[in-house]
Amino acid sequence: QQQVKQSPQSLIVQKGGISIINCAYENTAFDYFPWYQQFPGKGPALLIAIRPDVSEKKEGRFTISFNKSAKQFSLHIMDSQPGDSATYFCAASYSNYQLIWGAGTKLIIKP
Amino acid sequence: DAEITQSPRHKITETGRQVTLACHQTWNHNNMFWYRQDLGHGLRLIHYSYGVQDTNKGEVSDGYSVSRSNTEDLPLTLESAASSQTSVYFCASSGPREGDTQYFGPGTRLTVL
Numbered sequence: 001q002q003q004v005k006q007s008p009q010s011l012i013v014q015k016g017g018i019s020i021i022n023c024a025y026e027n028t029a030f031d032y033f034p035w036y037q038q039f040p041g042k043g044p045a046l047l048i049a050i051r052p053d054v055s056e057k058k059e060g061r062f063t064i065s066f067n068k069s070a071k072q073f074s075l076h077i078m079d080s081q082p083g084d085s086a087t088y089f090c091a092a093s094y095s096n097y098q099l100i101w102g103a104g105t106k107l108i109i110k111p
Numbered sequence: 112d113a114e115i116t117q118s119p120r121h122k123i124t125e126t127g128r129q130v131t132l133a134c135h136q137t138w139n140h141n142n143m144f145w146y147r148q149d150l151g152h153g154l155r156l157i158h159y160s161y162g163v164q165d166t167n168k169g170e171v172s173d174g175y176s177v178s179r180s181n182t183e184d185l186p187l188t189l190e191s192a193a194s195s196q197t198s199v200y201f202c203a204s205s206g207p208r209e210g211d212t213q214y215f216g217p218g219t220r221l222t223v224l
Contacts, residue, residue, distance in 0.1 A: 006153075009151075031210075032209065032210040034212075041217070041218075042217060042218075043201050043203070043215030043216050043217055043218055044154070044201070044215050045214075045215065046212045046213070049210070049212075051210070089153055089154065093209070093210070097142050097159075097161070097205060097209060097211075098144075098156060098159065098169075099154075099156075099213060101153040101154040101155075102153055103151060103152060103153040104153050
């Protein structure tokens with residue numbers, strides 16, 4: 001029940017295309033869903049986050065879509081750029097500051 | 112600017128040796144976390160602390176210990192290093208509210224031979 005399942009494991013997208021990464025969870029007590037971005041040799045950094053009272057949150061080219069009934073959430077990167085090439089992690093938490101992490105998606109944007 | 116630093120950045124040690132990885136943050140955050148990152152597993156929580164003198168076990172705490180004597184530092188000790196502990200270790204800190212961003216250090220790559 002504590003798991004967050006992330007897919008795909010890796011993703012190749014052409015420059016200008018839409019990158020989509022999906023996550024699913026079981027624990028309905030989760031109430032905070034962040035996405036982190038990690039570049040090689042660096043620590044993860046918060047990209048965007050959502051709470052379950054909204055179905056979508058957009059920040060620039062990055063959008064989180066949240067489906068509470070399906071217990072799924074996804075990250076959409078519009079107009080993907082080579083600089084977006086990184087590993088992306090979804091996570092979830094509930095009221096205890098701890099994050100439960102997905103396994104990560106390695107995204108490559110081809111020029 | 113506030114930051115979180117880790118040292119060393121790279122460490123090679125031998126099986127059975129005690130190793131301590133340092134983590135120092137200048138955010139004045141009460142919450143601090145240690146993770147290990149391995150391919151296919153994402154980030155797994157080792158230990159965490161909600162304040163001075165407070166420490167808690169995470170998902171993969173066996174063979175690791177932490178102590179919190181001040182707000183800024185949470186050192187991670189491998190009591191007797193094992194090859195299975197070869198990994199990249201990340202320290203993170205966050206503010207007092209649930210959902211506050213976790214800020215990560217640059218990581219320590221540890222190799223146990």
